[in-house]
Amino acid sequence: MILDGKMVRDKILDELKLKIEQENLSIKLAIILVGNNEASKIYIKNKEKACNYVGIDVEKYILPEDTEEQTLLELIKKLNADINITGIILQSPVPEYIDYDKCSNLIDAKKDVDGFTRDNIYNLYLGKDTILPCTVKGIIKLLEYYKIPISGSNVVIVGRGNIVGHPLSLALENLNATVTLAHSKTKNLGDVTKNADILISATGVKHLITKDMVKKGATVIDVGVTRENGHIYGDVDFDSVSDVAGFITPNPGGVGPMTVAMIIDNLIWMKEREK
Ligand code: NAP
Numbered sequence: 001m002i003l004d005g006k007m008v009r010d011k012i013l014d015e016l017k018l019k020i021e022q023e024n025l026s027i028k029l030a031i032i033l034v035g036n037n038e039a040s041k042i043y044i045k046n047k048e049k050a051c052n053y054v055g056i057d058v059e060k061y062i063l064p065e066d067t068e069e070q071t072l073l074e075l076i077k078k079l080n081a082d083i084n085i086t087g088i089i090l091q092s093p094v095p096e097y098i099d100y101d102k103c104s105n106l107i108d109a110k111k112d113v114d115g116f117t118r119d120n121i122y123n124l125y126l127g128k129d130t131i132l133p134c135t136v137k138g139i140i141k142l143l144e145y146y147k148i149p150i151s152g153s154n155v156v157i158v159g160r161g162n163i164v165g166h167p168l169s170l171a172l173e174n175l176n177a178t179v180t181l182a183h184s185k186t187k188n189l190g191d192v193t194k195n196a197d198i199l200i201s202a203t204g205v206k207h208l209i210t211k212d213m214v215k216k217g218a219t220v221i222d223v224g225v226t227r228e229n230g231h232i233y234g235d236v237d238f239d240s241v242s243d244v245a246g247f248i249t250p251n252p253g254g255v256g257p258m259t260v261a262m263i264i265d266n267l268i269w270m271k272e273r274e275k
Pocket residue numbers: 135158159160161162163164165182183184185189202203204205208223224225226255256257259
């Protein structure tokens with residue numbers, strides 16, 4: 001069965017739009033982009049489109065490639081202090097000479113839509129109710145929507161990146177999954193992934209996960225994105241793996257749309273805590 005991220009995103013956005021209307025929530029998102037990264041521009045367009053749909057205002061700050069780090073830090077301070085701004089996104093990547101961690105960590109934890117500031121990650125580590133990174137939350141919501149049990153399941157995550165794999169391992173552990181975090185140094189990766197009731201791949205290695213690495217009936221979530229000659233490829237060899245998987249995400253059309261919906265979900269969560 002296909003885990004249809006687009007369909008679930010649309011349902012979630014409709015519910016959130018209604019909530020914003022009924023509760024008359026006034027929410028504003030600030031998005032900062034430094035430079036001309038083409039993929040970033042597409043991501044920002046998708047975020048803006050979802051915000052427009054549900055009735056959230058967006059303020060974009062597109063800074064030139066040669067922006068000094070200090071200018072970016074000043075902008076973040078200004079947005080932190082602005083009571084009309086509910087949430088802030090600093091789009092990654094930033095140009096090499098800018099310290100992304102330093103800048104993103106300056107975002108007020110209460111306005112940190114991406115959930116990457118130290119306070120929010122520490123709360124996640126402690127298992128507290130906190131702002132979850134959008135991709136992590138999107139994967140959990142997708143599993144919940146299709147009623148795939150998380151508690152007690154063997155989850156194997158391939159990729160220990162700070163944006164997906166690592167925080168996802170904490171979040172799923174907090175939901176009582178038994179989590180194995182695999183990476184490029186993992187020996188006999190296929191033996192490890194075959195134990196998974198839920199296999200999640202977040203590496204950016206095209207078609208790393210093949211049929212022989214998946215247990216029959218397992219749920220397979222493909223997070224990875226590889227862009228090649230205008231095409232997007234996932235980490236999972238969908239055609240062969242869908243023969244053995246019980247549930248599987250398409251890619252594109254699985255985790256990506258859910259990530260965008262969770263930006264809205266996080267913004268509402270943050271707005272409600274302002275009260
Ligand atoms: P990252 O920080 O670059 O981490 C990649 C991870 O993959 C690393 O832990 C690396 O292992 C592991 N890896 C690389 N080659 C491997 C191999 N052959 N076997 C096993 N593990 C391998 O990446 P990220 O930022 O977490 O993102 C991961 C992917 O998700 C990227 O493709 C990104 O574009 C995509 N993504 C998608 C969404 C979405 O909404 N769909 C959102 C965010 C990210 P080591 O640690 O040992 O080097």
